[in-house]
Amino acid sequence: MDPIQLNLLKEIAELHEVPEGAYNFRANGQSVGRQSTENIEITPKSDVSGIDIRIKPGTKNESVHIPVVLSESGLKETVYNDFYVGDGCDVLIVAGCGIDNCGQQDSEHDGIHRFFIGKNSRVRYVEKHYGSGEGTGKRILDPVTEVYMEDGSSMEMEMVQIKGVDSTRRTTIGELGKDAKLVVHERLMTHGVQKAESVYKIDLNGEGSSADVVSRSVARDESYQKLDMCIVGKAPCSGHTECDSIIMDSGRILAVPSLEADNVDAQLVHEAAIGKIAGEQLIKLMTLGLTEAEAEEQIINGFLK
Amino acid sequence: MLELKNISFGADNDGTKVEIVRDISLTIPDNKFVVITGPNGGGKSTLAKIIAGIVKNTEGSIILNGEDITDKSITERARLGIGFAFQQPVKFKGLTVLDLLRIAAGKPIKIAEACEYLSEVGLCAKDYISREVNGSLSGGELKRIEIATVLARDVKLALFDEPEAGIDLWSFSNLVRIFENMRASESGRTIVVISHQERILNIADEIIVLADGKIVKQGTRDEILPGIIGTKYATDVCRKVTESGV
């Protein structure tokens, strides 16, 4: 891998070297490294680009890294990755995509990830998106994440996109069985004329299922964000969504929360707040010696941490 | 030395002009412990904010160590050594107590050092250092963290706006001790505290009584305190508690 690719890898996966456990590295449309382990098997798909990741029942404390980097301008790809997590597992899955575009042509990576999570399994999923490069070509990411959760399973997702992605449309779909639990933390920041859309549709199908989707975002400059979060309660369940956004400069944010209760015992809550940084927060940090711009940076860094 | 010369502040209140601070002139020499008291709405917080640069005085000038700082920003005044603990502490989503103390110190201080500032304000450091400075903290906790942010800075003039508000009795003794320590240390620090508390007034070098935007009394503790003791400008925290039957 070249230095640009290594830097992308560091940004999205905090990886400095080959990770322990199973992994698949994809660079400029090719798989450049793959390792299966005794419990985690990674195989390429034959019909489309992508891989199948099969995790044996009862696999505990193991991890899978599947980072993707694009450093060639004008590359467009759609990749299908399917995760089959057996019953009773406890695993960490780290995905993420970094695009460096120094050319004039748009580069695009659309990762379609599907998770089939077995009974009573726990999955922690981390996905970071990052863009760099001075080219006029756009860096585009349109990921789709689908999660099918069997009874008693739980998943914690952390999705971060802080820098350099010009256009993104992120779709997250969840279907939860009995007592399944989904927790999502999304962090989003847009600059310049970037556009980001994040759509959630979570169906709480099983009794005792729960979802907690929290999005914190910052829209700066002329950027635009649309946050569309929908939870459907079809059983006695509990759902909570929260959009907390800061707008700066001429940034724009549209928050479209929706809740649908199809069962009298569904308890659904949505909270949304959009506003600029509170003046008193800036003032407080200025009395500690920061300039207004430094105070803004600190407040935003903390907010998106 | 801080000199206020003919400071006034007027605000527009639904079309009618109100004078909140009226022609205040005042000199606060170095190494002094000054307590400002007076009725609610008298203009104490406004005056402190004028000194910190948060509120712009409409008339008059402010001189710090011979330098006219009237037109200086909040940041510039902070960097010249003015510290200010808010009457109502500000909450931050995401920033932790440690983050805030590091910002205040202006350098990447060690956790142990940050913990010292928290201990000084009577907070058990390990329980608080990584907490977010948000609504999950009680008013009294926020207040003590607010004071710690001023302790973490190397200030020449520290302004504390009603530090005792929202602090329970046990911590109050602690608080008085913080101010006694600050006073005793030969740090070259001037301390201005806005307070109604007798025990804080008791350690003052100088007391200023502010009412209706004006200084109505000013002098040494011995000159002023006997005249206001037992009034609501100098309340005894213990007596107040027993009277209310706790």
Ligand SMILES: Nc1ncnc2c1ncn2[C@@H]1O[C@H](COP(=O)(O)OP(=O)(O)O)[C@@H](O)[C@H]1O
């Ligand atoms: N910007 C403002 N506009 C209008 N009224 C104000 C403004 N700032 C303060 N006041 C009023 O001035 C008075 C003095 O306030 P303050 O300085 O907070 O008094 P204190 O701290 O002595 O209780 C209060 O009645 C307050 O409501």
Ligand SMILES: [Mg+2]
């Ligand atoms: Mg006040």
